[in-house]
Amino acid sequence: MKPATTAxxxxxxxxxxxxxxxxxxxxxxxxxxxxxxxxxxxxxxxFDYYLLNLSWSPEFCYSHRExxxxxxxxxxVLHGLWPQNYDGTYPENCSTAPGPSDPASYRxxxxxxxxxxxxxxxxxxxxxxxxxxFLATARAAYKSVAIPQKLQTLTQQTSMSPNQIMNLFxxxxxxxxxxxxxxxxxxxxxxxxxxxxxxxxxxxxxGAIRSCRAVIVRIPPPR
Numbered sequence: 001m002k003p004a005t006t007a008x009x010x011x012x013x014x015x016x017x018x019x020x021x022x023x024x025x026x027x028x029x030x031x032x033x034x035x036x037x038x039x040x041x042x043x044x045x046x047f048d049y050y051l052l053n054l055s056w057s058p059e060f061c062y063s064h065r066e067x068x069x070x071x072x073x074x075x076x077v078l079h080g081l082w083p084q085n086y087d088g089t090y091p092e093n094c095s096t097a098p099g100p101s102d103p104a105s106y107r108x109x110x111x112x113x114x115x116x117x118x119x120x121x122x123x124x125x126x127x128x129x130x131x132x133x134f135l136a137t138a139r140a141a142y143k144s145v146a147i148p149q150k151l152q153t154l155t156q157q158t159s160m161s162p163n164q165i166m167n168l169f170x171x172x173x174x175x176x177x178x179x180x181x182x183x184x185x186x187x188x189x190x191x192x193x194x195x196x197x198x199x200x201x202x203x204x205x206x207g208a209i210r211s212c213r214a215v216i217v218r219i220p221p222p223r
Contacts, residue, residue, distance in 0.1 A: 051090075052081055055191065057075060059220060078138065080123055083123060091126035119138075140201060159218050161217070166178055177205075181194070188218055
C-alpha cells in the first residue's frame with residue numbers, strides 16, 4: 001500500500017477508534033465524579049466510627065401498625081447512624097443544635113418526623129456535623145448497603161442463624177466483611193442488622209458491639 005494511501009486510511013479510522021474507546025473514558029470520568037462525591041462527604045468528629053442500624057421493619061410494625069413507616073411494608077429501614085467509640089462508649093445528646101432546615105426533605109429515610117428529630121438530637125448532635133450534613137451522611141450510609149434479595153422477597157416467616165443473616169449481607173455486599181456486621185434480636189426475633197463504618201462510610205471492624213446470641217432467630221415477612 002502506498003504511503004499516501006496509508007495516511008489517508010489512518011485519518012479515516014482514527015475517529016472511529018476514539019469513539020470505541022469513549023466508554024472506558026466515560027467510566028473513568030464517572031469514577032472521578034464518584035470519587036469527588038465521596039471526597040465531598042462531610043466528615044464527622046469527636047467519635048471513632050459510625051454504627052449504621054438497619055431495623056427489620058416487619059418486627060417493629062407488628063406492635064406499631066400505625067407508625068408512618070409501616071405503611072410502606074418495607075423490609076430493612078434506617079433506624080439511625082450512631083457515633084460510637086472503640087472502648088464501648090457512645091456519646092448522646094451532645095448539644096441543643098437546631099435540627100434540619102427542611103425535615104420533610106428526608107422523608108425517604110425518615111417517614112416519621114418524630115424519629116428524625118429524635119435521631120438528630122440523640123445521636124446526630126454528637127457527630128460534629130450540622131443537622132443537614134449529618135442527615136445527608138445517614139442517607140448515603142443507608143443507600144450504600146444492598147439489602148439481600150432473599151430478605152427483600154420474603155413472603156412467609158423463616159428462621160435463620162445470625163451467621164446465616166450476616167452471610168446474606170456479605171454475599172450481596174462483597175466489600176463488607178463479617179467483622180463489620182452485627183445482628184440484633186429480641187425474644188428470638190430479628191430486630192436489626194448493624195454495620196460499622198468509618199467516617200467516610202467504609203466498613204471497619206466493630207468495637208464492643210454485642211451481637212445476637214440466639215442460635216436461631218425468626219424473621220417475619222413484611223405485613
